[in-house]
Amino acid sequence: MRKLLLRMLVGALGLLLVLTMFLLVRAWQVGQQAELMVPPEPLSVAVDTPALIQRFAGALQFPTITHQDPAQLDSGAFWDFQTYLKHHFPRVHRQLQREVVGGLSLLYTWPGQDTTLPAVLFLGHQDVVPAAQPEAWTHPPFAGTVADGYVWGRGALDDKLGVLGILEAAETLLGEGFQPVRTIYLAFGHDEEVGGQQGARQIAELLATRGVVLIAVLDEGGFIVEDMIPGVRQPVALVGVAEKGYLSLELTATAPGGHASTPPTQTAIGVLSYALVQLAENPFPIRLEGPTRRLLEHLAPYTAWNMRLVLANLWLFGPLVARQLARSPAGNASLRTTFAPTFIEAGVKENVLPTTARAVVNFRIFPGETVESVTLHVQQLLKGLPITMRQTETGAFDPSPVSDVSSEAFQRIAQSIRRARAESPPVVAPYLVPGATDARYFTVLSPNVYRFIGVRVTPALLATVHGIDERVPIDEYVQAVRTYYALMRALSGP
Incomplete structure (x- = not known):
């Protein structure tokens, strides 16, 4: 029996040694990918920084705000902004075809030398959210203020920048004569x-009716981050x-x-x-899996080395x-469907029991789940309770398809x-965008839909998106x- 136990122990140690060697070799092989990365050829393009910043700051002065209530839309602000762009x-407005879609959205067409090839689409959006507490800015x-190395204003990051x-x-x-x-x-x-x-959805439908096929779509949704991902020393471009x-x-x-005295x-x-x-609790x-696993x-x-061994x-x-x-x-949101109560309402007086109590719960659905499966999950959890459930008027949609990183x-x-x-x-690196963008409407036109803006951000800057003091560094x-x-x-090459 002792010899048998000894052989089993030796065998277990042998398996452990083999496993350890496999893990180490795998980590070494993955590390070699960084060593083989070829340094990029520097980009050569002349830009007039003061003029760029002046035009950008001017664009931030137009309050192109959208509200949940369509009646509050100020179309004049959009028309003035579009005149500013013209x-x-x-050159863009002289040489490209310009169309107005859905009343205020813009579509420009720059014909390629070979119109039989799939086209490429660049997306942005003119509208911004309201500026809460303007006195706190x-x-x-x-105002489109340029100060302290930043351009300040609503839309500086989301998404007049785009x-x-x-x-x-x-x-x-x-201007270079590029074709x-x-x-x-x-x-x-x-x-x-x-x-x-009314905007992106109608543009996507219009392009579909024209038989447009896209090799790639690029929208907002990703940034360059630094010192925000533990263990990674280099800046990371999240696409x-x-x-x-x-x-x-x-x-x-x-x-x-009834009366609160006898509940x-x-x-x-x-x-x-x-x-x-x-x-x-459930x-x-x-x-x-999916984009989050690919990111890692x-x-x-x-x-x-220690983190590489794990990843x-x-x-x-x-x-x-x-x-x-x-x-x-943020990590939790990248791994599952999340839920968050965002509105709750009940009661009319402190000593009166309300007959109804209402809450709105927002779900952000992980790829692999659907609106239907999430709704069923909630129904099963609340089965037997005197509760009615309905979708809100804001609409619902499934996760987008996952675009190929290869x-x-x-x-x-x-x-x-x-x-x-x-x-x-x-x-x-690829990642899963937790919010919604216009890009989702164009997945029917291309399997390659990506989301990225070439700006390096910090947690403090990200907090200004939809918040107070939205701004972007001039050099960024x-x-x-x-x-x-x-x-x-x-992307427009052959």
């Missing part, structure tokens, strides 16, 4: 912040390859009501509270990595991003224009 980008939200950056790149290329091989489309919706139904789905459910609990065992507020607790499962795999070669062997350490990621709100289009995007920052080229706006220039040249 004045400051004369360092500079007025619609609109102006794309137009600056096109204007520069036209794209593929047709280039530029599309700027006017209602992205409220769902894009969105998919976005989560969207669903808001209104839950309404009912009860007889029943079950009240409307109590039932609704119990329902929300049920949702919180979250959707964690799934380290792309980052693995550039991490320190290079997700087949073994995946559950551990997922648990660690799920500890932060495609030629993605490779061209990655090369262009690195060329624009050849002095310190970032690691280019210039880099964004350079990136669009590189992308336009690369």
